[in-house]
Amino acid sequence: MAGTALAPGKVRVKTSAMRGHRSRLALVNAVPVTVFLLVLFVYPIIGVLSLSLKGDSGGFTLHWYADALSGVNLSVLLSTLRISAETAVLSLLVGFVLAHAIARMRPVFAAPAMLIVVVPHFISALVRTYGWIIMLGDHGLINTLLTSLHVPGAPFPLLYNETGVVIGTTSVMLPYTVLILQGVMRGVDGRLLAAAAGFGASRFTIFRRIYLPLVAPGIGTAGLLSFILCLGYYITPALMGGDKQTVVAALIDQQVMQQDQWNSAAAFGVILLLLTFAGLGVLGLAKLRRKKAHARRSSS
Amino acid sequence: MMELPATRAGHIGRALSATAILLFLAMPIVIILVTSFGADGIGTFPPKEYSTHWYEQMAAPGGNWATSIALSSLIASLTTVFSLILGATAATALARGRLPLHTAVYGLVLAPLLIPQVVIALGLFLFFEPAGMLGSPLAIALGHTVLAAPIAILIMISTLRGIDERLEDAAASMGAGRLTIARRITFPLATPGLIAAAVFSFITSFDEFFIAQFMSTPDTRTLPVLVFNALQFDVDPTVTAVSAVLIALAVLALALVALVRKLGGHRDGRNALPVEPLA
Numbered sequence: 001m002a003g004t005a006l007a008p009g010k011v012r013v014k015t016s017a018m019r020g021h022r023s024r025l026a027l028v029n030a031v032p033v034t035v036f037l038l039v040l041f042v043y044p045i046i047g048v049l050s051l052s053l054k055g056d057s058g059g060f061t062l063h064w065y066a067d068a069l070s071g072v073n074l075s076v077l078l079s080t081l082r083i084s085a086e087t088a089v090l091s092l093l094v095g096f097v098l099a100h101a102i103a104r105m106r107p108v109f110a111a112p113a114m115l116i117v118v119v120p121h122f123i124s125a126l127v128r129t130y131g132w133i134i135m136l137g138d139h140g141l142i143n144t145l146l147t148s149l150h151v152p153g154a155p156f157p158l159l160y161n162e163t164g165v166v167i168g169t170t171s172v173m174l175p176y177t178v179l180i181l182q183g184v185m186r187g188v189d190g191r192l193l194a195a196a197a198g199f200g201a202s203r204f205t206i207f208r209r210i211y212l213p214l215v216a217p218g219i220g221t222a223g224l225l226s227f228i229l230c231l232g233y234y235i236t237p238a239l240m241g242g243d244k245q246t247v248v249a250a251l252i253d254q255q256v257m258q259q260d261q262w263n264s265a266a267a268f269g270v271i272l273l274l275l276t277f278a279g280l281g282v283l284g285l286a287k288l289r290r291k292k293a294h295a296r297r298s299s300s
Numbered sequence: 301m302m303e304l305p306a307t308r309a310g311h312i313g314r315a316l317s318a319t320a321i322l323l324f325l326a327m328p329i330v331i332i333l334v335t336s337f338g339a340d341g342i343g344t345f346p347p348k349e350y351s352t353h354w355y356e357q358m359a360a361p362g363g364n365w366a367t368s369i370a371l372s373s374l375i376a377s378l379t380t381v382f383s384l385i386l387g388a389t390a391a392t393a394l395a396r397g398r399l400p401l402h403t404a405v406y407g408l409v410l411a412p413l414l415i416p417q418v419v420i421a422l423g424l425f426l427f428f429e430p431a432g433m434l435g436s437p438l439a440i441a442l443g444h445t446v447l448a449a450p451i452a453i454l455i456m457i458s459t460l461r462g463i464d465e466r467l468e469d470a471a472a473s474m475g476a477g478r479l480t481i482a483r484r485i486t487f488p489l490a491t492p493g494l495i496a497a498a499v500f501s502f503i504t505s506f507d508e509f510f511i512a513q514f515m516s517t518p519d520t521r522t523l524p525v526l527v528f529n530a531l532q533f534d535v536d537p538t539v540t541a542v543s544a545v546l547i548a549l550a551v552l553a554l555a556l557v558a559l560v561r562k563l564g565g566h567r568d569g570r571n572a573l574p575v576e577p578l579a
Contacts, residue, residue: 122554
């Protein structure tokens with residue numbers, strides 16, 4: 001090969017000048033996204049906040065919050081919280097069972113199983129919800145099956161009520177919980193479990209005393225995340241719910257589109273935002289505590 | 301992972317429950333695909349007769365569906381362009397540079413994935429309404445970019461981290477300029493990530509409902525808004541065919557990403573698909 005010998009002057013090493021160049025380059029490159037998100041994400045949300053505090057005559061008021069936290073509106077808020085909690089618990093339970101099973105499968109089965117978990121996540125939630133509507137109706141697949149098996153009470157009312165909403169929403173949240181739990185389960189050191197078994201611990205004890213504490217952070221993250229994501233979710237409750245006002249997001253949509261009650265919609269938006277921040281705060285604190293505990297252990 | 305020897309009952313129990321849950325995830329999609337070929341349209345499964353009637357209806361030129369498919373495609377294309385520009389620059393800053401306020405910028409980028417979409421949609425409505433831009437495809441695309449750009453950025457950060465920086469250093473040591481390095485080394489190596497980011501930006505926009513719903517006018521309804529209306533108000537069986545097309549589109553897009561990643565040398569399929577918003 002020609003020219004293998006490098007001219008000494010052309011050899012560059014990382015110098016402080018180059019590092020300076022790197023931080024300048026990073027700054028320039030960070031500008032577009034920062035400006036974009038400040039203008040079209042942060043500023044509009046500040047707009048929501050200020051609208052929720054603005055009275056009819058323009059002055060400051062908490063009227064819209066008082067309105068949002070009373071009467072029918074409060075019951076919508078509470079039912080949103082309840083549906084979100086039910087969905088989070090259900091998707092956590094179902095997700096745990098599935099993630100645990102996948103973690104123990106041979107790769108030949110685990111790979112297609114993961115595909116069935118991940119691919120639906122990228123298919124429009126509208127479409128998946130529609131699938132559930134067809135399935136859960138009085139003459140849908142499930143009720144037809146139950147009726148033909150002569151299950152007492154069939155057909156069951158599975159659609160246009162909270163049961164339907166929770167089933168549908170759980171199927172939307174499930175990919176998140178399975179993936180998060182999969183991540184922590186893969187990280188559990190099998191030798192710890194084997195060691196416990198060596199000391200004579202029963203399966204149940206190993207599960208409760210070793211396995212569960214090790215995957216607990218993942219359980220917390222997955223549960224809180226699906227709760228947070230459910231709070232502002234709308235598609236499935238709006239299509240599978242009973243009356244049209246089952247969740248806050250549906251109420252916001254209605255207030256803006258049909259009633260021109262923007263202030264009230266904004267107050268609800270801010271309440272959703274605060275609940276989300278609370279959830280994220282809990283997640284962050286738990287992570288911080290784990291980090292500190294970890295640092296203490298490794299320093300002593 | 302549990303490495304204790306499995307009991308037979310435990311093994312069978314796990315296999316059964318896993319199968320049931322996987323069916324739970326897959327059934328709604330299978331049902332839609334089959335129903336869309338049913339002659340009788342809504343609700344009955346399995347259909348008694350099969351036809352492609354709903355597909356013909358959907359594709360009828362000048363119809364509502366064809367118009368909104370065209371509109372959604374336009375908006376998704378604009379979103380993809382915006383996301384790629386923001387994604388490439390932001391990922392370079394976050395993955396490569398020494399960025400002051402790194403955590404703050406990173407947090408800002410992740411935030412749209414965690415904030416309730418209805419709040420973002422409401423904010424964008426308040427932002428664009430006074431400007432008289434409701435219904436403008438450009439405004440909807442800008443709104444969609446708020447959601448799509450973070451995903452594109454996350455994909456490109458992981459792509460850039462996967463590229464061995466020594467290759468760039470080596471090129472530099474041989475006298476290549478910054479532009480030449482970007483063009484001849486970094487860009488070709490980052491192409492699979494760029495394609496993945498483009499594909500996911502496109503689907504994110506094409507499937508997005510909230511922002512489009514808040515910013516649409518009766519003349520400009522994107523496909524998800526039209527599907528939502530069809531499901532909530534008038535029961536138009538054509539929606540089964542539209543849903544089936546959306547499924548096919550998502551599967552094709554994922555297959556394309558998987559293929560590109562494989563050709564690009566990513567043998568580890570584990571992180572082939574990004575699932576936002578993983579904390």
